[in-house]
Amino acid sequence: MEYKIGMIGCGTVGRGLMEILLAKGQALKDSLGFEARVVAVTDKLKGSLLVPEGIDLNKILAILAEGRALDAYPGGQGPQSRPLLPLEMIETCEADIIAEMTYTDIKTGEPATGYIEKALRSGKHVVTSNKGPAALHYHALRKLAEQNNRAFRFEGTVMSGTPVFGLFECGLSGNEVREIRGILNGTTNFILTKMEEDGMEYADALKLAQTLGYAEADPTADVEGFDALAKVVILSNVLLGASIKPADLRPEGISRISRADVLQAKKEGYRYKLIGFSRRVSNGVEAGVSPQKVPLSDPLAGVMGAHNALTFDLDLMGKVTISGPGAGKTETGFSILSDMLAIHRRFGR
């Protein structure tokens, strides 16, 4: 079955997705009966492109690699009198699935939430890697999706392509989640690893993370725990039946952890980890993000470098832990594909 795809955002994640579709197109068709035809792309910086017969992904990747805008695509519906705005594109393109891959604004969730609402209302499935809409409006967007008999999926918002929601849906459902605990931010885990393994001071480890591209120039969202917190909120609302927002919680980050703290913990048989957690309590959930000394026997203790991990504590199965990459172009691009394949399994037969 062929799905027409509309892409919003062709930054790192979008390009990762295009590369995967190019490399895997035939294999996905042969093994899973899934075909994707990208019919539209729109990007705040790069403009818009609408090609109902399907965009040649090799060509558009070459154009993007040269730093050119989307209207350089030969034979596309452009240059138009004016570029198509994202909301117009979502409404007018004949996509089956909108892949929303713009940057997260965790305060407002916009403009992504507006795009997603428009897509669902116009009968299109939505998959997204953007934490804003899922952290701020999960229950409303899920309801809107159900009303329109479409899917709203967001695997990539928590651990990139390392499956959390897919894992629960297909491997753990039937369990009640008592608690989740995880390492949900790769940047801070990389910094803590460097402080312990190489005896670096926090400031030096942060600088190294910035040099390697793991941390932004302004690292606040990572090191103060806001990124992990958004993920805790998504997990709480989706898996623990909560209705919380990021502003309800105050994270504690790692910026006050010193090399001495890390090495002292190591001596005592512990390892510092920035832990995001949420547990069921009588009136909802108790959730947060804080640096914790984890015993080495905890499966989370062995998760080093930029990797992420999540432990589910379940009423039937007890503790089940998944670990894997938490970021990356291919990994997050794969999360988008993975959500599309879930749509194919549910709606495509």
Add this chain to the structure above:
Amino acid sequence: MEYKIGMIGCGTVGRGLMEILLAKGQALKDSLGFEARVVAVTDKLKGSLLVPEGIDLNKILAILAEGRALDAYPGGQGPQSRPLLPLEMIETCEADIIAEMTYTDIKTGEPATGYIEKALRSGKHVVTSNKGPAALHYHALRKLAEQNNRAFRFEGTVMSGTPVFGLFECGLSGNEVREIRGILNGTTNFILTKMEEDGMEYADALKLAQTLGYAEADPTADVEGFDALAKVVILSNVLLGASIKPADLRPEGISRISRADVLQAKKEGYRYKLIGFSRRVSNGVEAGVSPQKVPLSDPLAGVMGAHNALTFDLDLMGKVTISGPGAGKTETGFSILSDMLAIHRRFGR
């Protein structure tokens, strides 16, 4: 949607499943639209019971707890002139799903394979926790299931209810599996853990495992690696496209590992683990089971006690590891439910 269930075997796994269905029946109906009605049970030691209107699971669990046979069930179709044989029951009962939970015979795969073939040919889905049929006849049984448009599922054969196949299907498919490596036997992992953490000799740790019920009186299948090997064969055939049988491989177990070996490895920063592995090579797979010194930075190194874990090495996602229980009444019972829920997702809407 209601599914009529026929159970073959009401030992530990079968009772675990019944207990879960009792505890979770209403929740499964409310949240997933899944209802199970057990209409038949047959067991080599306990006889057979056929109740088309549905067996009261509280009553039958009480009868089994008292050590009585199935025909003690009041109002069942018994005592009959002779008890129904399993193959007759599979054919005549009106089950939608046959849950095959008899003991593994890894040499012949019987009688389970015959039961599964009969069930598929008579248009019933099959879920099983029995390693024999999956390790010896996966490709043939899968084909038979496809020909009959039925499911053949076996989540519980590898890590009990800790999802491996469900995880791959719904969270990792689209990837090519380059290699799998795992701790696939809880008994040997428990013994190695005790040797390292408590400085026990192999023989003493084995004795403790037997006392605690982790190891059988004849521990050969566990300690010599045959149990892990069957799981490696299943994983190879299902996830790596191989066509191998247990007899093609010779496992190396842990019985020749001494306390001194374990403690020396620890000094060097390693940990002994019994590793099952399979990797793609030019002409198929290279697979086996052997004790290996694993660096502490390996996610498998942190898996202690009777827990199991599996690392997938994937072309798109790199390394993804799942760990959790590898045995247990509730855990293996849950694997059967989990497979039934997968059937519900695929066939039930």
